[in-house]
Amino acid sequence: MNRRLGLPIAVLAVAAGLPALAGGVNAPEPGSVVRPEVTGEAAIGQRAYAALCASCHGEVATGTDRGPPFLHPFYLPDHHGDQAFLMAAEWGVRAHHWRFGDMPPVEGVTRADVKAIVAFVRALQRANGMLD
Template sequence: MKSIAVFFAFVALIAGAWYVTLDNGRDAGETALPEGALAAVTLPSSFSEQEEIGARAYEASCAVCHGTNASGKVGVAPPLVHKIYEPSHHGDMAFVLAAQNGVRAHHWKFGNMPPVEGLTRAEVLNIVAYVRALQRENGIH
């Protein structure tokens, strides 16, 4: 019985090491769930120039709450790569208004979102382009 337990412990150790190795050096097309993230996000193979600019603005202004690649953060903010934020439910202007005015909590239990200071409308639209690219890659149209 002890040898069976040792065998399964060894298998679990090897499987864990294999999983960690997959998450290192993540490339386009790979899906991973970062620690504390609420959604696994598959990255597109490439981004347009606007989407790349939006990605940089997102990382600077949004990732602290909404997580890397819009995957959300447990106990902080929801993932933006989620069916709730599909274009037919939350259009691009919803993102612009959310950044400008903040949002009263209504889909999630994270509390209200405050306005995001210092972002121009153009910067928010670049961020939206980036988020939409992530959404499309993850089957949200």
């Protein structure tokens, strides 16, 4: 990398709120999150999310000191599609955007659980203006 460009690029990354470079999380506060009324698969996913995901990713997907927020552009379908959630839950994932460390596989999670969890996460994202 051109050393003269390194600092401006880092400054732009910080200004743009890129947590992997800036060290911050850049997610909404839990109290400001719109909690949608969910039914069907998303309601099943909400229960599974509470049991399997909330301890690290936050009750309403705003993250914790143990895991990143799903209410963040990194977790929109164009960056981390539904299949990425399945692979992370099933196999674990190396840390690549965040400084929380590697995510281990989720013990006892099924593909149906993850599909429902993703439906809930997408409902949260939609309700909070992140998806159309």
